Amino acid sequence: MKPELIEILRMRWLRLRIYRYRGSFPVAYRILRNYVRIEAKRE
Known part of the structure; x- marks a missing residue:
């Protein structure tokens, strides 16, 4: 998982x-x- 995605999830x-x-x-x-799950499919 990308660091920016992790940050978005945290927020x-x-x-x-x-x-x-x-x-x-x-x-x-x-x-x-x-x-x-949706984000993972988009990548």
């Missing part, structure tokens, strides 16, 4: 974590995982 993760509520972790994780 997106932090942004998703702003919306903290019960059960928000699995949701944020799923969003991020799907994003990674």
